[in-house]
Amino acid sequence: xxxxxxxxxxxxxxxxxxxxxxxxxxxxxxxxxxxxxxxxxxxxxxxxxxxxxxxxxxxxxxxxxxxxxxxxxxxxxxxxxxxxxxxxxxxxxxxxxxxxxxxxxxxxxxxxxxxxxxxxxxxxxxxxxxxxxxxxxxxxxxxxxxxxxxxxxxxx
Amino acid sequence: xxxxxxxxxxxxxxxxxxxxxxxxxxxxxxxxxxxxxxxxxxxxxxxxxxxxxxxxxxxxxxxxxxxxxxxxxxxxxxxxxxxxxxxxxxxxxxxxxxxxxxxxxxxxxxxxxxxxxxxxxxxxxxxxxxxxxxxxxxxxxxxxxxxxxxxxxxxx
DNA sequence: TATTGTTATACTCTATAACTATA
DNA sequence: TATAGTTATAGAGTATAACAATA
Numbered sequence: 001x002x003x004x005x006x007x008x009x010x011x012x013x014x015x016x017x018x019x020x021x022x023x024x025x026x027x028x029x030x031x032x033x034x035x036x037x038x039x040x041x042x043x044x045x046x047x048x049x050x051x052x053x054x055x056x057x058x059x060x061x062x063x064x065x066x067x068x069x070x071x072x073x074x075x076x077x078x079x080x081x082x083x084x085x086x087x088x089x090x091x092x093x094x095x096x097x098x099x100x101x102x103x104x105x106x107x108x109x110x111x112x113x114x115x116x117x118x119x120x121x122x123x124x125x126x127x128x129x130x131x132x133x134x135x136x137x138x139x140x141x142x143x144x145x146x147x148x149x150x151x152x153x154x155x156x
Numbered sequence: 157x158x159x160x161x162x163x164x165x166x167x168x169x170x171x172x173x174x175x176x177x178x179x180x181x182x183x184x185x186x187x188x189x190x191x192x193x194x195x196x197x198x199x200x201x202x203x204x205x206x207x208x209x210x211x212x213x214x215x216x217x218x219x220x221x222x223x224x225x226x227x228x229x230x231x232x233x234x235x236x237x238x239x240x241x242x243x244x245x246x247x248x249x250x251x252x253x254x255x256x257x258x259x260x261x262x263x264x265x266x267x268x269x270x271x272x273x274x275x276x277x278x279x280x281x282x283x284x285x286x287x288x289x290x291x292x293x294x295x296x297x298x299x300x301x302x303x304x305x306x307x308x309x310x311x312x
Numbered sequence: 313t314a315t316t317g318t319t320a321t322a323c324t325c326t327a328t329a330a331c332t333a334t335a
Numbered sequence: 336t337a338t339a340g341t342t343a344t345a346g347a348g349t350a351t352a353a354c355a356a357t358a
Contacts, residue, residue, distance in 0.1 A: 016222060016230040020214035020279060025298050026192040026286055027211070031232060032305035033189035034326080035312035036182040041347085050347070055183070058176035066172060069316060074172040076187060078350060083318060105316040105357045123176060130182055133311050137304055142181050145301060148293055149188035155289050156191035190349080197324085206324070225339060234327060239341060261334045261339040315358070326347080335338070 036133060043129040047122045048092075052077070054126070056085045057111065057119050060095055064110040067100065071109060076153075094118060192289060199285040203278045204248075208233070210282070212241050213267065213275050216251055220266040223256070227265065232309075250274060 021027050040051055049057070052075070059074050060066065066074075072082045086109065089095045094115035100106045111119065134142065177183050196207055205213070208231075215230050216222065222230075228238045242265065245251040250271035256262045267275065290298065 014219075016215065016226055017218040018215055018230060019218050020275070021211055023302075024282065024286060025290055025302055026196060028302045028305035029185060029192060030189050030207070032308040033186050034232075035309050036185060037347090038326085039312050040182060051186070052348075055177055059172065059174055062173040062175050063170075067316080070172055074174060076190070077348085079317065080319080080351085081349065086317095103316080103358070107317075119176070126180065130180060133308055134181055134304075135311060136307065141300060141304065144297060145304060146179075146181055146184045148290075148297065148301060149184035151292065152188040152289055153191050155291060156195050193324090194349085208325075223339075233325085235340065236328085236342075237326065242340095259335070259339080261332095263340075313358100316356085317354105318356100319352105319354075321351085323350080324348085327345080329343090331342070332340085333338100334340100335336100 039129055039133055040126065043125050044122060047118060047125070049118075049122055052081075052085050053088060054119075054122055056082070057089060057094060057115055058123070060089075060109045061111045061116055061119050065108045067106045067108065069106070089115070195285055195289055196282065199281050200278060203274060203281070205274075205278055208237075208241050209244060210275075210278055212238070213245060213250060213271055214279070216245075216265045217267045217272055217275050221264045223262045223264065225262070245271070 037051065044050060044054055047054075055075055056071060059071055063070070063074075068082055068086060069079060071086075072079045075082070086095070086097060086107075090097045093112055096110045096112060097107045098110075100108045193207065200206060200210055203210075211231055212227060215227055219226070219230075224238055224242060225235060227242075228235045231238070242251070242253060242263075246253045249268055252266045252268060253263045254266070256264045
């Protein structure tokens, strides 16, 4: 697949140029993000988790009792998209979803023991996935990148 | 919406913690990528382009005569997903799609004048979008980030 | 009136299997 | 047989409008 011998295709046998795109930093970020997403999906498959279910579970575990709207804000997703995620976590008994006494419109979300256990196992796998994917990148550059990504979110 | 006055919700009025997630660099990249994608979609809307149609058009313009399979490789997408993109570009007369004489299975893709013109206008808007989104980030850090993103693609 | 959560719906990007026509 | 392009289909993430229950 990586042999450079181009069969004649009616076109010059040069490498494909992406000159219009390859100084667009957003383009590079998006393509790397796709790779990360695909690798993360493979990583989470044994736990039957997706990125959204994992990150929802993680935020619930870090903030037991929070409401769905707070969770949606934290994950930066729209409330309707959270509903099915929370449905699934509840159905699998990874979280509890209880009406709050002070506001009977809202639900308080808390992780179950099974939820915490699964989360911890999955997070270990995710950390391995990150070590593999970001191997060879100095820690201070990683920190810079996290800061830049945060700044982008604020600029957007 | 950004007032920090938390109405009592049956839950302590602390900021939401993402402690399980916020040292995951991939998570930050993915969230920034979502912001970029949303902003780019807004940027391209006046041109009736999406990211995929723009990047396909850009690669075709930079490599006139290339085949669809080469384009799919360059964009790192699967061939089936490219078909509708090329269909649309052809229907809008932004590209030509001609059988190659040497291999009658393949198509040679070339931009039309209209395609080049639209591309140039859209790229200007995209560059503005990038300047806005990545404002305040030093150029050498941008270069580092592009290199890291490329490395991630190779690690994945 | 405004907010919480819900339903319905749609769009974009991505992925795989199976097909056709050429090679 | 292998490759180029296609069709069909599915999954995942994201977005908006409209609704019921509650505040």
